[in-house]
Amino acid sequence: MKFFFTFAYQMQAVILGFYVYQLTKSAFALGLIGLSEAIPSIGIALYGGYIADKSEKKKMLLLVFFGVLISSLVMFTVTLKSMEGIIHAGWIVPILYTMVFLMG
Numbered sequence: 001m002k003f004f005f006t007f008a009y010q011m012q013a014v015i016l017g018f019y020v021y022q023l024t025k026s027a028f029a030l031g032l033i034g035l036s037e038a039i040p041s042i043g044i045a046l047y048g049g050y051i052a053d054k055s056e057k058k059k060m061l062l063l064v065f066f067g068v069l070i071s072s073l074v075m076f077t078v079t080l081k082s083m084e085g086i087i088h089a090g091w092i093v094p095i096l097y098t099m100v101f102l103m104g
Contacts, residue, residue: 071099
């Protein structure tokens with residue numbers, strides 16, 4: 001199961017990078033994807049290790065899977081063609097950055 005989760009997460013990262021580059025035509029925007037993923041990972045690494053040691057592993061794993069699922073569904077919904085009239089085009093990339101930050 002971990003293999004499929006990691007494989008899907010990596011596919012999503014590649015597609016997200018391609019989509020953001022297609023929208024912005026900016027290499028800087030691609031770098032911001034990496035930054036928005038790295039900041040929470042680095043920022044809570046020590047505290048996350050403490051929480052991982054003190055909490056129940058199965059419950060925490062399900063919580064992580066659920067969080068990634070919700071973030072992925074938000075990114076999917078925002079990028080749908082039918083959402084073009086509902087969500088302003090200038091808000092799509094910041095929403096994607098926010099979801100990547102939350103998954104980080």
